Amino acid sequence: MRFRQVTLHHIRMKLKSPFTASYGSMHERDCIIVELMDEEGVVGWGESTAFAIPWYTEETTKTNWHLLEDFLIPLLLSKETGHPAEVTPLFSGIRRNPMAKAALEGAVWDVFAQRSNASLAQVLGGSKQAIEVGVAIGIVPLPDLLRKIEQYLAEGYKRIKVKIKPGHDLQLLHGIRQQFPDIPLMADANSAYTWQDLPQLQALDEFRLMMIEQPFSADDIVEHAKLQAQLNTPICLDESILTSQDAKHAIELGSCRVINIKIGRVGGLLEAGRIHDICQQHQVAVWCGGMLETGIGRAHNIALTTLPHFLLPGDTSGSARYWDVDIIEPEVVAHNGMI
Ligand code: MG
Numbered sequence: 001m002r003f004r005q006v007t008l009h010h011i012r013m014k015l016k017s018p019f020t021a022s023y024g025s026m027h028e029r030d031c032i033i034v035e036l037m038d039e040e041g042v043v044g045w046g047e048s049t050a051f052a053i054p055w056y057t058e059e060t061t062k063t064n065w066h067l068l069e070d071f072l073i074p075l076l077l078s079k080e081t082g083h084p085a086e087v088t089p090l091f092s093g094i095r096r097n098p099m100a101k102a103a104l105e106g107a108v109w110d111v112f113a114q115r116s117n118a119s120l121a122q123v124l125g126g127s128k129q130a131i132e133v134g135v136a137i138g139i140v141p142l143p144d145l146l147r148k149i150e151q152y153l154a155e156g157y158k159r160i161k162v163k164i165k166p167g168h169d170l171q172l173l174h175g176i177r178q179q180f181p182d183i184p185l186m187a188d189a190n191s192a193y194t195w196q197d198l199p200q201l202q203a204l205d206e207f208r209l210m211m212i213e214q215p216f217s218a219d220d221i222v223e224h225a226k227l228q229a230q231l232n233t234p235i236c237l238d239e240s241i242l243t244s245q246d247a248k249h250a251i252e253l254g255s256c257r258v259i260n261i262k263i264g265r266v267g268g269l270l271e272a273g274r275i276h277d278i279c280q281q282h283q284v285a286v287w288c289g290g291m292l293e294t295g296i297g298r299a300h301n302i303a304l305t306t307l308p309h310f311l312l313p314g315d316t317s318g319s320a321r322y323w324d325v326d327i328i329e330p331e332v333v334a335h336n337g338m339i
Contacts, residue, residue: 126306
């Protein structure tokens, strides 16, 4: 493949309702959509999952634009690409910035799939015809949360993920368990806890959570291993896993029993597939996380989730969960918790 042109679209989408995590609240979603055309006019699409503010990781919409415009796009246009797996090595001279790389790499996979007359899922090696999906709910007062959970369960979503932070955890989970004793439930802390909170973290064990996601610092693997040894609840790592090497280290140290794979955070579909394979070899569970994507990023998440070891429902809900109108047609629709 020889690529002729890349167009970057900066779009701003209004969320149906604000999304709040331990780091802050989002009312609108700023993102970059990548439109990549090859010399035969085949167009592929990618999406940067960086937020406008660097509170999930250090990347932002602006830093991604800079990396794409000044470094990554010129590199991609400078060479012929035989296979999308060549893109990650091509970008390896540019340090980090995984979301910027993933946005362009995803568009290359899309062009490749179309040229192969196959779906994105097929060229990634995925075989499932449908995937189970769950829903993530931001921080809201308990009565609102219970109402939302009821609504999503009625829509058929297979598991509920809630956001927690110190002071907004035990009572909240107690309230949920009183009304919904047996639903598959997990809690995401987005790095809001420290060793001082050990008693609260241990108290979470009574709620039979599927997992607690990223309790400690976003760049830590070692302290999570010590914490996992003191908790019955499985730890899931999200922010800490940026590469397949990180996944190997976390598994070796016993830092987690579950890994949340996000295509943007790990630098693209190739690396996401590698992490999937490592977890499969070591029998560590994986699921696909969400970044409030538009339909383009959502479609990439769905394709990735068709790989065999994505055995837990992910965050990839239908478009209507976040948007009045999505940017793709048809929109992503979940039927009874399946896409
Ligand atoms: Mg998370």
